[in-house]
Each structure stands twice: as structure tokens, then as C-alpha cells.
Amino acid sequence: MKMDLIPYHKKKVLIIEDLAEMRSTLKSMLANMGVQVMETVTNGEEALAKLAFNQFDIIFSDYELGRGKDGQQILEEVRHSGLIPASTVYIMVTAAQTMEMVMGALEFEPDGYITKPVTLEILRTRLNRIIRTKDVYQEINRAIDHKDINGALEACNRLAVENPKFALPAYRIKGKLLLNENRIEEARDIYDTVLGIKRVAWAMLGMAKVHYLQDQLDDAQKLLEGLANTNVKYVEAFDWLAKVLEAQGKLKSAQAVLEKAVEQSPKAVQRQQELARIAELNGDYETLHKACRKANALAKNSVFKNADLLIRYAKSMQPKIKHGSSRDQKQALSEAMTLLQTAKTEFQLNIGQTLKCALVEAQTLFNSGKEIEGRLAYKAALSMLNNEELLSLDDRLDIFAAKLQFEASSDAMAYGAKLLAQIGNNRRLQANYYRVMDFHLSKQPDERLALLKKRGQELMERNDFEEAFDVLQRAARAPNTDTDSQVSALTAGVNLYRQGTRNTELLEDVNNLFKALENLNTSDPRYPALEKLRLQWSQQNNGAAR
Amino acid sequence: MTDPVEQQLANDLLAASIHEIKNRFGLLFAQLEQLLQALPLDESHSHNADLIQDEAQYIGSELVRILASYKSLDSGASANLDQQFLLDFLEEKVARHASTARARGLQIDFECDEDLAAFFDAGIISIVLDTAIYNAAKEGAKTILITAEHEQGSGELTIQVHDNGPGFPPAMLDAAASGPGTIKAESGSTGLGLHFARRLLALHREAGDSPRCGTLTLGRSDRLGGACVSLHLPQ
Numbered sequence: 001m002k003m004d005l006i007p008y009h010k011k012k013v014l015i016i017e018d019l020a021e022m023r024s025t026l027k028s029m030l031a032n033m034g035v036q037v038m039e040t041v042t043n044g045e046e047a048l049a050k051l052a053f054n055q056f057d058i059i060f061s062d063y064e065l066g067r068g069k070d071g072q073q074i075l076e077e078v079r080h081s082g083l084i085p086a087s088t089v090y091i092m093v094t095a096a097q098t099m100e101m102v103m104g105a106l107e108f109e110p111d112g113y114i115t116k117p118v119t120l121e122i123l124r125t126r127l128n129r130i131i132r133t134k135d136v137y138q139e140i141n142r143a144i145d146h147k148d149i150n151g152a153l154e155a156c157n158r159l160a161v162e163n164p165k166f167a168l169p170a171y172r173i174k175g176k177l178l179l180n181e182n183r184i185e186e187a188r189d190i191y192d193t194v195l196g197i198k199r200v201a202w203a204m205l206g207m208a209k210v211h212y213l214q215d216q217l218d219d220a221q222k223l224l225e226g227l228a229n230t231n232v233k234y235v236e237a238f239d240w241l242a243k244v245l246e247a248q249g250k251l252k253s254a255q256a257v258l259e260k261a262v263e264q265s266p267k268a269v270q271r272q273q274e275l276a277r278i279a280e281l282n283g284d285y286e287t288l289h290k291a292c293r294k295a296n297a298l299a300k301n302s303v304f305k306n307a308d309l310l311i312r313y314a315k316s317m318q319p320k321i322k323h324g325s326s327r328d329q330k331q332a333l334s335e336a337m338t339l340l341q342t343a344k345t346e347f348q349l350n351i352g353q354t355l356k357c358a359l360v361e362a363q364t365l366f367n368s369g370k371e372i373e374g375r376l377a378y379k380a381a382l383s384m385l386n387n388e389e390l391l392s393l394d395d396r397l398d399i400f401a402a403k404l405q406f407e408a409s410s411d412a413m414a415y416g417a418k419l420l421a422q423i424g425n426n427r428r429l430q431a432n433y434y435r436v437m438d439f440h441l442s443k444q445p446d447e448r449l450a451l452l453k454k455r456g457q458e459l460m461e462r463n464d465f466e467e468a469f470d471v472l473q474r475a476a477r478a479p480n481t482d483t484d485s486q487v488s489a490l491t492a493g494v495n496l497y498r499q500g501t502r503n504t505e506l507l508e509d510v511n512n513l514f515k516a517l518e519n520l521n522t523s524d525p526r527y528p529a530l531e532k533l534r535l536q537w538s539q540q541n542n543g544a545a546r
Numbered sequence: 547m548t549d550p551v552e553q554q555l556a557n558d559l560l561a562a563s564i565h566e567i568k569n570r571f572g573l574l575f576a577q578l579e580q581l582l583q584a585l586p587l588d589e590s591h592s593h594n595a596d597l598i599q600d601e602a603q604y605i606g607s608e609l610v611r612i613l614a615s616y617k618s619l620d621s622g623a624s625a626n627l628d629q630q631f632l633l634d635f636l637e638e639k640v641a642r643h644a645s646t647a648r649a650r651g652l653q654i655d656f657e658c659d660e661d662l663a664a665f666f667d668a669g670i671i672s673i674v675l676d677t678a679i680y681n682a683a684k685e686g687a688k689t690i691l692i693t694a695e696h697e698q699g700s701g702e703l704t705i706q707v708h709d710n711g712p713g714f715p716p717a718m719l720d721a722a723a724s725g726p727g728t729i730k731a732e733s734g735s736t737g738l739g740l741h742f743a744r745r746l747l748a749l750h751r752e753a754g755d756s757p758r759c760g761t762l763t764l765g766r767s768d769r770l771g772g773a774c775v776s777l778h779l780p781q
Contacts, residue, residue: 125641165661
């Protein structure tokens, strides 16, 4: 076995560790191994500052760093912004319990892991091994650092031929490089080859990306869902599954997938932003607000801060500004205005962002009771807009919501009717259109109920029971609800269940509706329909009971 | 208790309470360690303190291992078969046991071809090997040797844990095939650990098409004369 001594005395080491005791233990162990130059920092901010002006050969980062950024976030940020070269060895120190979660981060992988408790024996063994392995990829990494992608690809080929033991890892790097370069066909060849040998998770994920990029959404979905059922917890697989679902127009499912991913990695800032974006498209203010709040805290002082996030966060505060307690109202108001100000001063906004920023500002003023200022700000915003064709339909829905608030009802409704025609058959945008209307009619309960019932019927006729149930439940839960609404909601719910949707929430909702309709008179014309639903329900449930 | 729902509930309850015990124990152990360090101890007492710490570490890692087994079994997910280099894998495994092994006067080594690579779920195999190593140590072995090689022909990967302890009682070798009940009655926790290990290996299969899964066999070591636990992993 070739065992050249590693010249530790020439290596410059950075230790990122919040616990003093662990810092000194690690330092003395490394000194014992011959390391002479070591620097330590206690958190992510310090690490980034240190890395901006200094080069290190080896970085040890604890994964769990208390309140601030965790080791994975630091790694993502330094690799994303090119703060450390590919040739730097990055080692994540983790507790055994968090190992699985840490290893789920595929896109930005450290060069190696060391699990606690760290003894000199383990440190020496692992570090030697990690550095020797890194040396194997030296040529590839050097080319990557020189932005010589073709050189890196050739180095991968050479490694695979000259050292067959590393053929698969070489293919893995190659696939990633090719995808980054958008050379999709070549990446497909690589993943095809690997999957022909073994169905390893990273190749399945790679192939899923290829499918997605080539618009083979069903294939991508199948692979990603398969991955979710293996022992490996690639959080990245969730991200791509959400993308695939979004492209298929299944935005609610996409949101559910991202919520699950965020649960696994609550500190991943880009994922929180993705969740916020999708929640906004779904009109889910609660999730929007939560995700924005987290993303905003995580993105502070980082390259991941951006104008969309700031504007979105301000938008998510509208319900609080309008309906919150006076203390909440005041706080949300000042926060929202600060966010919008920051967006305007720190970023170069494009036309869509400028308009959206102005509209949110107008809403913020209006919702906080400053109606005249709100109206003026709205007028100013609209005057900026000379070519509406540049805006997406989502942006125009925002305008519609503002028009309902600020303009005469008939003008706003005319705009809405035109918009609805343009939306055509897009389920998601239709749903959002009706959500805007629903919100607008919150002070006119009779009109609101009528709207929800009409929309619910339309959806039922199209067999879209998922959306229908959502809408009709809102009708059935309204204070002025009626038997028609309840029976319709029940019909949608039972059909949804029969289509295969299974969750406790649906079960509970349906049971509650049956209970609410318990006393429906047998002579009521709707009674036979109810009886039929009851029968279908009991058949379904008997079949499902385990 | 044959109702699967009730069974699941009982399992979850057990897992949750082990989790809690593990955390509490961690706190307790940390306190104890501080206390022991602060005390002026003479030679014999400090030996006792070492023993206490050693034992506490053992209990701690045992609890972590049980929880990890339970989690792997409970998820019902198929294994994450990725390419592993046996040299790296076994080197780390041995290093991880080195300090506790030394405290017990136990020698642990491994042997494998430098370029040996195979597909397996490192998490699952790691738990199974830990089980075999702990069992060997508990039965009084002083030398443990882990070997790994590809079987000629089938191409299956075999990892063996040899020791120089008393070996498995004949009854256990006979009963090995007949399930957990008999083993448990014979030799208490050792058999249970192996039962878990066997079930974990059964998870060791590719999703979907491949019906072959990992297996575990018990025997006498031809290298060290004691017990030999063999893991067979289809490739």
C-alpha cells in the first residue's frame, strides 16, 4: 500500500467550532499530527469573513453551531460564491444522530465527515483517508478552479481509465459538471451507463434532473418518488420533485413536498425561499409568511438575500396589518415598510419587481388605515405601467387585487373578467383568481357564499374534486353557510376520497360534515343524495380499514 | 397483541422512551464526568472512575445503536446501495472502536484488498458490524479480526467478524435458522442483537426488481478459533 506521509506541517487549517472545549481538543490533536498553522472561529459570520481574505488547505466545520448558520450553510455559501477553491478540503464534524440529515445534502457535499466523539485515532485515520482521496481528484479540481471545464471532464475520463476503482466517483463528478454546463445529452449518457451497473441514488437523482430538463416530467417524477422511498434522505430529491410537480401544474403537491423538505433542513435558505415562492403562487398566506420570516432571517448578511424575498415578505404581512391586534399591526406595518425600502435601495429592481413593490406598498398603507396615502401610492404605481403585456398573469392578479381595493367595483370587475378570460384553463391561476375574489368579498358574506358555491359546482362538473373540496369547505365553514353548501362540500370530499386521497384531515372533515347534516329531514329533497353519500362512504371505509 | 396498529404504537412508545433515556443518560453522564474530574482520586479509585466512564460510554453507544436499528427497520425504506471502498469503511470502523477496545484489552484489526469496492448501505452494515463486535467483546474475546472479500462466482460480498472467544454454543448454531424465539431463550441479549442484525440485513436489497437480500450466518472462526459472524451481501 502506497503510504506517502502527508506533510501536515505545511497545511493551513481553519476550525469552525462554537464550543471552546471542542476547539482546543481539536487543535491539540491536530498539533499532535504535525499541523503548525491553525486558526479558529466560532461561527459562520466569522468564518466567511476569515475565508474572504485567507486561503486554507483544510477546513473543519462543526455541523451544529448553535443559533447562527450551520456547517452546511457555511459550506453552501462558500462554494456557491467561490470563496474557497475546489481543491480545499472541507470536513464536516457531526454528531452520529445528525449524520443522516447532513449526508442528505448532495449538491454541496463536503469532502468528508467525521462523527463525534472525535478521538486522535479517528481524526488521524479519517483525515489521512480524506486527504489521500482528495489527492486522487487533484487534477480534476485544479481544472475546475481554473474554470477549464473541458479539462476537468478529460481528467475525469483519465481517472476512470487509469484507476478503475474511482470510475464511478469520476462519472459522478462528470455528470454534475455536464449538467451545470447544460450539456444534457452527454449527462444522460453518463447516468445511463451508471444505472446500467447499479441503481445508485446519485445517478437516479442525476437522471431525474435530465428528465426534468428534457421535459419528461412523468419519468422524472417516478424516479424522484422512488428515491424518496429509499433509506437515503436526499433533501435535494425533494427540491427537484417540487420543480417537477410545479411544471405539471400541481402546485399544492409541490408545496407539500417542499414543506416536508424544509422540515428536514430548516436552515436551508434557498429551500425556504422556494417554499415562499410556491406558497405565494398557491395564495397560502400563512405558509408564505412563515417561510419568508425564516428565509429572511437566514439570508441576512448573505449572498442569498434578494429583492423578491423582501417584497414577498412584506406582502405576507398584509393579513396581520389588516386584521392583527393593534400591537401586531404597528409592528408589521413598520417591518413591511422597512423591507420595501431595503428592496428599493439595495437592489436594482426590474419592471415586474418595481410594480409589485409599489403595489405592496400601496396595500400596506391602505390596510393600515392610511387610505388616502394608499390610493395615491397605487395611482403612482399604475402610472409606471405603460405596457402591461410585460407582466406575468400572476403579476396581473396582484393588480386585480389592488384594483378591487382601490378602484370602483365595476372597473375592477371588468379588469377581472378580462383577466379570467386570459387565464383560460390554467387551474392554478383560476384558483388564485377566486381566492382574490373571496378575500375581496370578506365583508359581503352573502355574495361570498354565492361565489364559492358557484365556483365549487363548476369544479365538480370538471371532476376536480380536490380544488372543489377546498372551495366548498370554505363555503361550508362560513358563518352563513347553508345545507346546499354542506351537501356539496360532502359530495366533493367523498369523491376525493374515492379517487384515492387519504389523510386524516380529509377523514375528519368528511365526518364533521356528516355530523352537521345528521338532522336533515327525510322529506328534504336533498336527503336521497345524502343517503347515497353515506352508503358510498361506509363502503369506502370498510374497504380501507386495516 | 396481534393488532398491527397497536403493535406499531407499542414500538413507537418504546422507541420514544429509549430516545428519552438516551438523552437523559447523556446529561447524567456529562455531570458524572465533571464530578469525577473534579474529585481528587487515588490510584485505585481513578481506575474505578475509568471503568465507570468506559461503561457509561458503552451504554450510551448501545442506546444510539438500538435507536438506529429501530429507525432503519421502522422506515420500511429500501437500502441506499452506494459504492463503498472497504478499506475506508473498515478502517474507520476499527478506529471508532479503538479506544473502548483498548480499555478492555481488546485487539481489533481488519484485512481486505486495497482496491476492494462493493455496493451496500454503509449505515445498515455499520450497525450490524457494531453488534457483532460488541457481542464478541461481551463474550470475552481478546482478539477480533474483520475480513472482507468477494465470493468467487456469485460475486457476493462477504464480511466476517472473527474472534478468539468461546464461540457460539452448539444449540445456538443449530437454532440460528429457526428464528428469534429459540435464540432469545438460550442466550438473552446476544441472540436478540443478532436477530435485529438479521432483520436489518433482510432490508438490504435493491428497490423493486432484485429479490435477493443480505443474510447473516453464524459459525466457528477458522482464523481465530472463536465465533465467526458472516454477512453475505449480494451485489
